[in-house]
Every structure is written in C-alpha cells, then in structure tokens.
Amino acid sequence: MHGPSTHPWVEGETLGTHLEERGVDRREFLTFCGKMVAILGLANSALPRMAEALQSIKRPSVIWIQLQECTGCVESLLRSAEPTVGDLVLDVISLDYQHTLMAAAGSDLERALQSSMAENKGKYVLVVTGSIPTKENGIYCTIGGRPAQEILEEAAAGAAAILAVGACAYWGSVQAARPNPTGAVGVRDIIKNKPVLNIPGCPPIGDVITATIAHYLTFNRLPEADGEGRPLFAYGKRIHDQCTRRSHFDAGQFVEVFDDEAARKGWCLYHVGCKGPATFSPCPIFLWNTRTSWPIGAGHPCIGCTEPYFWDTMPPFYDRLPGVVGFGVERRADIIGATLAGAVTAGIALHATATGIYQLRHRRQAEAAEGAATAAAATKEDSSNG
C-alpha cells in the first residue's frame, strides 16, 4: 500500500501534512481514525476529535528502548505484508530512538538518546520492550556498557507515559520462566512511582499498540486499564468468549488430534490444550498480520501468551491441565485419580471380606463357647443327678 518513505519527516511538519506527502489521502486517514475509535470502543463523536488531534501533532517524541528480548515485538509491528496508515503513524512517532531501526550506531546512537531525553524531559512517551535482568547487578543485558535497569530508570524518570509492550516488559516472559537464571523482571517491578500500561502478548497485536498511542495523543492520557495495568479496550474479555469456534464448544464438538476430521471441520480446540478459556486478549476480534487470521483461526490452540507467567502456568500447551510429576514420570491427574479411586474400591472390598471373615470366626467361637457351656451344664446336671 505505502512503500518506503521518500519524504522523511521535516522539522515543524504536522502528521497530517506528512501523511499527505507519503500519499495517504484524506479518506484513508479518516478510515484509519475510525478504526482506532472502533478498537478503543469510543463513541463515533470521538472521531473528529481524534482526526483533528492526530493530524495536527508535530512529531511527538517517543523513545523506544529495547532491553533483554528477541526483537519479536518490533518485528511483529513492522513485518506486515502491506504497511498500513497505522504503521506509518507508528513509524513517524517512534523515530527518536529505536536502536533496531535507526541508521546510527554505537556512541552516536546513545548520544541521540541522551539529547532526546534532555530536550523532551517530562514530555516523551517511553515504550519499553524486553525484560530487565536483576541478578549479578544486571550484567546479563547491557547496552553501551550500561545495565538495562539503569537505562530504564533513567528513561522512565523523564517520561510522560510508560508503555510496557510485550510479555517481556510486562513480567519477564521466557527468560523469567523457572528457574529464571538472569533474575529477569518486568517494567512494573522496577518502576513503582509511575503508572505503567502493559500491552501483553508474545508478541502483542500491532493495532493495540497503535490504538493506545492514538488514545494518548488524542486525549493526553492513557486508556483505562484493569488491575494488571492492561488496557481494557483490548484485554477486557476472554478469547473463549469471543472465539469463532465457540459454537462448537457449546455443542460438544472437539478436535481430538490435529489431523482428524474434526480438525478439518474447524471444531473447538479445547481437547488439544487451547488456553482460550484462561486468556484475555482481543485476538479473535483484531486478528493478526493485517487482519489475515489468528492462531485458533489457523487451527492451533491458544497458548495464553497475554497472561502473566504463561511459560510456567500454561504448559502443557497441547493438553488441558498441568501434568503431575511423580516417580520421574509425568502422569495426567485423571489417570492418578482413577487409579486411586480403583485402589480405594479394591481396598474396601478387601476390608469388607476381612470383616466378614472376622464376623464368621467370631460367631463360630461364640457358638463353640455356647456349645461348650451347654455341654458343661449338661455334664454338671448329669453328674449331680448321678
């Protein structure tokens, strides 16, 4: 749709002018604003306000720092088949510092970060991807020789708003999974004096990030969040309750193995370990990769990547419930439960039999004693008579 830029952003240019330069017409721009309004769950009356706010912004300063991570979040945002208006907006506003995308390198790059933070102190939006290692004074992730925690604390001090994008920045993700060798934690564990908005997912959907930033630019505040600091417009509902396969769940139609007839028919993936019932994410509505598809739509169970600590709490990814570790062998809870129930029933049968034997013996003894007593009495009677 829109190719690489031949019109770099120039000082003093508004976003509206810049988008026009890049071949985005008014209709496209309004369509984009309408989509953002819809994603955020705002009333239609917010559309003019958002369009006005977005087109008149003069390149807000966004500093995007990448710490201990795989760069997948950035890839997820940028590698869409056709760059959309949203991508361009993101492109424009994330220019100040983004070390994957910037042409500069080395100490020049770090100087750019320093000068940008100094110039826009208290005004810039800080986007963080990646976790912060805390063990051994944070030597597991350093940029320009400085540990991640120091970089984050310095950047957060002057930020107007902080977005923790991706599972790493939210709670640490895979590097924080047990046994967490580097002591990785999320942004909220380091920055306690400022609200942090978490946009979870491994990676998160690009639209959610764009919509959150559009919300901030329009209303000058971050969208409403839940107790975990996740924006409610996106993470307010379970995947299970919005799923396109939900009718098959309610009907009792389940995929049992990945190549069966049910899988071909697109039945519910509950049996093969779908974590949709425990996961809050807008995937079924917003979809992925320029709204092409999403994991469950493509026939793969949800692994619950928007939930905190999902690497430890959601496995096994292809089974409903966690396994039970014992005797070095992982067994399903059902097998153990059924075995125990069977053993208890067998034990009861055994106990009942033993009780029966006891009763029988007891009665025999009683009868024998009674017989002996009668005999003795009879003998006594006989002898007295005799």
Next chain:
Amino acid sequence: MTATPQPAHEPKKWRRPLGIQLRSQLSAPTGDYRWVYLWGWPLRVVHWASAAAIVVLVVTGLYIGRPYFIISGEASNHFVMGWMRFVHFVCAGVLVAAAILRFYWFLMGNRYERFGALFPVSRKRRYDLWRTLRAYALIRPDEAPKYLGHNPLQQVAVTGVYVALLVIICTGFAMYGQATPDGLIARAFAWVAPLLGGMQVVRFVHHVLTWCIIIFIPLHIYLAIRHELLDHGATVSSIISGGRFVSVREHFEDA
C-alpha cells in the same frame, strides 16, 4: 343429655418437619433403649442436597474437564457442553446454598453439629483417633471407641471434605467469574488465581479435589453401611431419621 366437658383448649401443635415429631414421641426411654437425637433437619437437608448435587457436579464436571463423548453434525443443532455447564452451575448453586446452611448450623446446631465437633482436639480424642484407626486397620471392630456422633476419624474425614469443598467452591467461582471480568463474582474471587499461581493451577486444583471427593464417596458409603451393620450403630438410619436408639447400658465417649 349433658354435654361432655370440652377439654381445655390445647395450643395447636406446631407441625415440625422430618423426624422431629418422631423424636418427641420416642424420646421417653422404652425398655432398655432410649432415643438419641443427633442430626437436626438442617444438617440432614445439607447432607442429602449436597450428596445429590455432588453426584451431578462430578458427572458434569468430568465432562467439562475432558469431554468424554463427541457430538457430530451441525453445531447449531446441539448444545451438549452448554447444558453440561448449565447443570454444573445450577448444582454448584445448590452446593453453595447447602454450604451456607451448614455454616449457619455450625453456630446453631447441637453439640454434635457445632464447630467444636470438627476436630479431635483433646488428648483423649486424639488417642481415640489412634484407637479407631487401629480397630479399622486390624479388623477389630469391638476395640473401637464408641461415639454417638462422629468418632474422631469421622471428624477428621468430614472436616477434610469441608475444606476440600470450600476450596472447590472458591476455585469454581474464580473460573466462573472470568466470563464477566468486571462482574461481582470476578471481583470477589480475584484473589484466588494469584494465590494459587495462575488460572491453570486453579483449574488443576479444582480437578484434583474433584478426584479426592470421588475417592471419598465409596469410602464414606462403605464405612457408613459397615458401621450400621456391624457395630449396630445408626450411621445410615440417623442421617435419614435424625436420631438413633441406644442401649442404656452401652457406654459412649461423647454421650
């Protein structure tokens, strides 16, 4: 013809439910036996309502945990999981109502039903727990200490079931609340998942405790019938009628 003198107006006898009337008729000692009233009607209602609810909850719950049959055809023609979940939630409501009544009766019931009857706390009771265990393990029923209400082993078992059901109820509500995350139930039980370490652990605990309850059912039925038949106790009949006959010569630890 003179009118027969009318008997003084007697206050209308309050019609009491279930076995209470029977008890009042039989409480006078007849011969060598007397009638002892153990379980009030709220406790019996709690027992039978939760027994029925638990059976349905186990059957539907195991289906929800792992659907054991698959329906073919158009999804719009079927609602198997939907009905299973509906019945499960309704029976869960019955169980919760029974739990509330039971809690009330912890405070208002007689000494066999109160909080005090939940644990073998005294040294004597702990020793009796050991004696009961030994009597069961070595099949020596005549050596077991005799109790009118629950013996110490029963106290431990019943308290264990109460705890298990309480955890099952809390984990159940935590899962149920997720469908309406801003609802009252979700807010009231928001502490469960972080406490246990995530929603999947909540599921797992709910599931494992279900198996504990399943294991308890045959044990409970067996020991109750055994006690009824072998020790001439009245475990089965007293949970129906509310009381039992005891020989006046027999000694009970908790009489």
